[in-house]
Amino acid sequence: MKRLFTIALVSLVALSTAGCSMFYPNWGATELPTTTPSSSATESATPSETASPTSTPTDSASPTPTSRIDAEVQILDASADATAGIGTVIAQVNNVTESTGTCTATIKAGGIVKKFGPVQAEANAASTQCFAITFDLAGLPSGAAAVQVSYDSPTASGKSNYFSVTIP
16 A cells, blocks of 8 residues: 555656646756856966967857858747736747747737747757747737747747647
């Protein structure tokens, strides 16, 4: 009996926390630490320890505005809540892992086009997760609507396919 209770308890805990990481995988996380030389480290450096002024990098590590990659934006869920009067869109960028971009939702409903956002995006283990994009249902006609999320950052930009949502 004790073994059955333990298995049931472990299963209940696993099921109740399984979906949490889908919406906010790094909720409350801070930016990754960066290494910057301290003032004492630069003062104690001898000329032989500093980089040679004649060395030039062959490839630029920082992207130029024309070298941005195409972001693969995917809408995971879009829903509308008539009681609250708002809708929510959850999206991610599959081929980019960074915390410098923003996500914007475009809603098309009955000939009306509205934009909502931008919201921040943050790096996940293998992708970039957009914060939840909420939109006001006021002014949108009831019925079928289409949602598209665009992502923009210094290194990548792109748009998702349209995702259908029903406006109550």
